Amino acid sequence: MIEQKENINNKLINNQEIVIQIEHLKKSFNKNAVLKDINMVVNEGENVVILGKSGIGKSVLIKCIVGLIYPDSGSLKVFNKEIAEMSSRELNTLRTKVGFIFQGNALYDSMTVKENLEFPLRRNKTITDPHIIDGLIVEALENVGLVDTIDKMPSELSGGMKKRIGLARTLILKPDIILYDEPTTGLDPLTSREISSLILKIQDKYKTSSIIISHDLNCAKITSNRMLILHEGVIRAEGKFNELKNSNDEWISSYFKTD
Amino acid sequence: MKLNIRKIFGNKVAKENQDEFDLSRFKNVEKILNEIGGLSRFTNNFFRELFRPPYEHTELLKQAYTIGLSTLPLIGITAFIMGLVLTLQSRPVMAEFGAESWLPGMVSVSIVREIGPVITALICAGKIGSGIGAELGSMRVTEQIDAMEVSGTNPIKYLVTTRVLATTFMIPILVFYSDAISFLGSYIAVNMHGFISFPLFINQAFDALHYNDLIPATIKTFFFGFAIGIISCYKGYFSENGTEGVGKAANSAVVISSLAIFIIDLVAVQLSEIFNIFSF
Numbered sequence: 001m002i003e004q005k006e007n008i009n010n011k012l013i014n015n016q017e018i019v020i021q022i023e024h025l026k027k028s029f030n031k032n033a034v035l036k037d038i039n040m041v042v043n044e045g046e047n048v049v050i051l052g053k054s055g056i057g058k059s060v061l062i063k064c065i066v067g068l069i070y071p072d073s074g075s076l077k078v079f080n081k082e083i084a085e086m087s088s089r090e091l092n093t094l095r096t097k098v099g100f101i102f103q104g105n106a107l108y109d110s111m112t113v114k115e116n117l118e119f120p121l122r123r124n125k126t127i128t129d130p131h132i133i134d135g136l137i138v139e140a141l142e143n144v145g146l147v148d149t150i151d152k153m154p155s156e157l158s159g160g161m162k163k164r165i166g167l168a169r170t171l172i173l174k175p176d177i178i179l180y181d182e183p184t185t186g187l188d189p190l191t192s193r194e195i196s197s198l199i200l201k202i203q204d205k206y207k208t209s210s211i212i213i214s215h216d217l218n219c220a221k222i223t224s225n226r227m228l229i230l231h232e233g234v235i236r237a238e239g240k241f242n243e244l245k246n247s248n249d250e251w252i253s254s255y256f257k258t259d
Numbered sequence: 260m261k262l263n264i265r266k267i268f269g270n271k272v273a274k275e276n277q278d279e280f281d282l283s284r285f286k287n288v289e290k291i292l293n294e295i296g297g298l299s300r301f302t303n304n305f306f307r308e309l310f311r312p313p314y315e316h317t318e319l320l321k322q323a324y325t326i327g328l329s330t331l332p333l334i335g336i337t338a339f340i341m342g343l344v345l346t347l348q349s350r351p352v353m354a355e356f357g358a359e360s361w362l363p364g365m366v367s368v369s370i371v372r373e374i375g376p377v378i379t380a381l382i383c384a385g386k387i388g389s390g391i392g393a394e395l396g397s398m399r400v401t402e403q404i405d406a407m408e409v410s411g412t413n414p415i416k417y418l419v420t421t422r423v424l425a426t427t428f429m430i431p432i433l434v435f436y437s438d439a440i441s442f443l444g445s446y447i448a449v450n451m452h453g454f455i456s457f458p459l460f461i462n463q464a465f466d467a468l469h470y471n472d473l474i475p476a477t478i479k480t481f482f483f484g485f486a487i488g489i490i491s492c493y494k495g496y497f498s499e500n501g502t503e504g505v506g507k508a509a510n511s512a513v514v515i516s517s518l519a520i521f522i523i524d525l526v527a528v529q530l531s532e533i534f535n536i537f538s539f
């Protein structure tokens with residue numbers, strides 16, 4: 001009975017489920033209070049872009065979602081389950097459903113591209129047939145347009161290629177949620193746009209829900225369904241790209257100034 | 260007469276100096292205790308993951324192979340010179356007592372009991388320990404360890420158990436290899452002043468050795484290997500502060516494992532002494 005009520009609560013007006021729900025989340029490192037009171041939701045199939053100054057705690061926030069960092073207090077539910085209450089097995093299962101793109105790619109630099117992609121696959125799926133595994137690897141590389149790098153080492157790739165391989169490594173597990181930590185930072189405008197459209201393509205093709213952290217307004221404009229601005233430990237503003245950009249509030253629109 | 264600091268430097272200075280001194284002293288103690296606590300927790304985690312499937316055989320073999328192969332030449336050269344020099348140095352003393360024929364026996368006992376295991380372990384602490392510390396450290400700061408964790412792999416299992424097992428079992432093997440090469444060096448040194456056939460040399464060398472020498476010496480090498488592995492992994496796994504931290508991790512991996520080797524050696528010598536008293 002209670003369960004049913006919860007389900008009704010979680011349905012939005014247009015029948016979307018909430019996949020990530022964060023309430024009163026707090027996290028500090030020693031005396032440095034980074035997240036003070038975070039409240040936000042991500043709906044199914046939605047791309048949420050988070051803007052915020054450098055060092056404000058954006059990476060910390062999404063690391064909490066995959067259990068890499070444990071919050072001090074507050075509630076953090078993914079697929080309606082509290083992260084803090086999960087056993088390590090449950091957490092592992094969840095992690096296969098939540099893809100995480102690291103700010104610095106985090107490709108395993110002692111492994112080739114192929115081994116990098118194989119790594120999550122061999123450990124999580126029960127597939128052992130090498131033909132199927134190869135097929136999945138090629139599919140993931142095709143998605144990011146880098147099939148010819150399959151036997152290269154990460155050190156032989158350019159920054160943009162590494163970003164895309166990182167994306168492929170996450171995609172290979174077909175996650176339901178993807179958390180992108182600055183996917184376009186440090187790339188030229190052309191490559192940035194390619195990655196942004198890739199994010200859209202993935203959303204469309206695999207019906208994923210995502211949180212995208214970005215300073216890149218173009219990327220935000222292309223990929224976002226909704227945007228949040230993180231400032232001093234709280235979500236200070238929320239809205240669609242154009243709403244925030246044309247906001248009357250000086251403070252909000254200052255994030256969108258390009259000159 | 261007592262010196263009164265307060266009178267000489269004024270009240271304030273004396274008090275401040277005292278406070279500072281006390282604080283730093285406690286900080287150091289706290290740091291060491293923290294370190295010991297962290298290492299014990301890490302060791303505990305290691306054992307928990309060790310017996311939990313799935314087992315990472317491929318990675319274990321790869322690590323063992325790399326450890327063996329990378330240290331083989333260095334240990335070979337060092338062990339050869341060690342055997343040679345030890346024999347050359349001991350010869351005049353032995354000759355003085357007219358005990359030259361005991362030279363192979365004396366050298367073999369010192370190599371097998373003490374010098375072989377300790378020197379090999381120290382070389383491994385330098386070569387393997389720094390390697391593991393730096394590798395895991397850079398994996399930590401470039402978030403590769405986090406990436407493993409979020410892809411549903413336990414990094415302690417995949418990275419740490421394999422490396423610690425590899426050092427635990429490879430170092431005893433390397434010690435055997437090192438002992439053998441030292442014997443060769445010693446044989447050549449003996450032959451520099453006269454002639455003794457190889458079978459005779461080996462006979463004399465092994466005659467002097469007892470199980471009481473061999474068994475404790477072998478057992479302690481497993482502990483050396485374990486200490487090198489677990490300490491280096493610990494330092495690397497928890498390294499922080501970017502690239503600077505990687506250097507620090509590698510450095511303290513070597514320093515602390517070397518220290519641990521001497522401490523284990525000391526304990527091992529004491530224990531085998533007690534064991535000897537009881538067995539006779």
Ligand SMILES: Nc1ncnc2c1ncn2[C@@H]1O[C@H](COP(=O)(O)OP(=O)(O)OP(=O)(O)O)[C@@H](O)[C@H]1O
Binds near residue numbers: 055059
């Ligand atoms: N493991 C940690 N230990 C201590 N402090 C940390 C840790 N991780 C992050 N912090 C602190 O938390 C704050 C936020 O860091 P975070 O990496 O989330 O910033 P960010 O918003 O992602 O910045 P950027 O846009 O530069 O990536 C920083 O002040 C940082 O010093």
Ligand SMILES: [Mg+2]
Binds near residue numbers: 058059060103181
């Ligand atoms: Mg960040």
